[in-house]
Amino acid sequence: MNVIREMEQSGHEQVVFVTDPPTGLRAIIAVHSTAxxxxxxxxxxxxxxxxxxxxxxxxxxxxAMTHKAAVAGLHQGGGKAVVLWDDPLEERKPALLxxxxxxxxxxxxxxxxxxxxxxxxxxxxxxxxxxxxxxxxSTPGGSGDPSPVTAFGVFCAMWAxxxxxxxxxxxxxxxxxxxxxxxxxxxxxxxxxxxxxIVQISDVDALRVKALxxxxxxxxxxxxxxxxxxxxxxxxxxxxxxxxxxxxxELKCEIICGGANNQLASxxxxxxxxxxxxxxxxxxxxNAGGIINIAQEFTGYSRDQAMSEASRIQTTTAKVLAxxxxxxxxxxxxxxxxxxxxxxxxxxxSGRWEPGDPAAWTNGAPLTKVRP
Ligand code: NAD
Numbered sequence: 001m002n003v004i005r006e007m008e009q010s011g012h013e014q015v016v017f018v019t020d021p022p023t024g025l026r027a028i029i030a031v032h033s034t035a036x037x038x039x040x041x042x043x044x045x046x047x048x049x050x051x052x053x054x055x056x057x058x059x060x061x062x063x064a065m066t067h068k069a070a071v072a073g074l075h076q077g078g079g080k081a082v083v084l085w086d087d088p089l090e091e092r093k094p095a096l097l098x099x100x101x102x103x104x105x106x107x108x109x110x111x112x113x114x115x116x117x118x119x120x121x122x123x124x125x126x127x128x129x130x131x132x133x134x135x136x137x138s139t140p141g142g143s144g145d146p147s148p149v150t151a152f153g154v155f156c157a158m159w160a161x162x163x164x165x166x167x168x169x170x171x172x173x174x175x176x177x178x179x180x181x182x183x184x185x186x187x188x189x190x191x192x193x194x195x196x197x198i199v200q201i202s203d204v205d206a207l208r209v210k211a212l213x214x215x216x217x218x219x220x221x222x223x224x225x226x227x228x229x230x231x232x233x234x235x236x237x238x239x240x241x242x243x244x245x246x247x248x249x250e251l252k253c254e255i256i257c258g259g260a261n262n263q264l265a266s267x268x269x270x271x272x273x274x275x276x277x278x279x280x281x282x283x284x285x286x287n288a289g290g291i292i293n294i295a296q297e298f299t300g301y302s303r304d305q306a307m308s309e310a311s312r313i314q315t316t317t318a319k320v321l322a323x324x325x326x327x328x329x330x331x332x333x334x335x336x337x338x339x340x341x342x343x344x345x346x347x348x349x350s351g352r353w354e355p356g357d358p359a360a361w362t363n364g365a366p367l368t369k370v371r372p
Pocket of ligand 1: 115116117118146147148150179180181182183184185202203204205208223237238239240259260261287288290291
């Protein structure tokens with residue numbers, strides 16, 4: 001893999017490779033863009049097939065964060081970190097998290113960390129002992145776990161997509177398949193059941209499926225049946241690359257709208273879905289609740305305010321789908337164009353955020369959190 005060439009092609013500003021032999025830390029921090037403000041994005045602890053796969057994931061996820069922040073109307077850029085983490089059950093020692101925190105700190109605020117798959121609020125708290133450039137902490141003023149806000153945002157996006165597709169947003173009686181019932185998927189299932197949707201769930205973790213079946217009126221599905229199960233809405237809430245050019249023919253849904261990042265394996269799938277008549281809500285539009293939640297932390301956090309801000313995802317989704325229709329483009333491509341247009345208009349004059357300038361990351365409001 002030629003990392004520099006890939007960075008150039010995708011427009012990445014900076015990629016940092018981190019090792020700390022005493023603790024075994026191996027991580028990649030990708031800063032895609034700081035044109036609208038410091039890059040913000042989660043840290044993913046994951047087992048990758050090889051190092052190239054980890055780099056590729058960091059590049060794709062950080063680019064999507066740039067688009068997500070831009071379409072959500074935030075003054076933030078896009079970044080992401082991945083930690084090569086082979087055993088999900090292995091305990092994370094403070095020394096390792098401090099080493100990761102120091103690497104984030106050395107970027108001087110150009111990358112602000114948050115939770116992603118595999119990460120916990122406890123990890124954020126531990127990193128926050130060595131750097132202020134971390135969000136989602138449990139201490140006063142911290143926004144904690146963003147997943148409930150993300151799930152609510154996905155629900156709002158589904159409502160808009162239903163309105164676009166069927167002329168009414170109500171999800172009552174709609175058949176929804178939720179793939180992955182972790183932090184986001186489980187909460188989304190709760191919201192859907194509360195609104196009268198007929199929900200089926202699947203997860204590679206059988207214990208999570210059982211816990212949710214015991215708690216809610218939902219039915220389990222085998223993992224390999226997710227794509228081919230007839231439903232109105234498929235909600236991918238596990239990992240990315242769910243729909244590929246090879247699996248697209250299996251789909252028996254009318255809408256795809258979920259919380260997972262990078263749900264489509266390639267840009268071609270976006271166009272192929274439109275050809276097939278499946279309405280795809282771009283993942284970075286639907287799952288922006290997490291980043292919207294974190295952004296509240298900069299100006300004084302309140303969960304009610306975060307939920308209220310996340311409810312705007314309904315109008316944003318409606319706008320993206322209407323624009324895609326007007327431009328005669330698949331929704332994913334239209335949303336990326338909308339993000340780039342916003343960046344052109346609102347980018348800082350130098351095109352990059354300068355450490356020490358807090359203005360861009362307070363979304364214009366007074367800074368209430370003291371950062372060095
Ligand atoms: P999580 O780790 O809590 O949950 C993911 C779940 O998916 C787990 O239960 C896991 O067992 C399951 N899973 C993995 N592979 C699967 C497969 N092939 N089939 C079925 N289930 C599978 O993570 P999360 O925080 O709920 O995030 C879910 C997705 O949403 C991720 O793609 C994440 O990047 C994205 N996302 C999360 C947030 C957030 O606020 N947590 C914000 C934006 C985007």
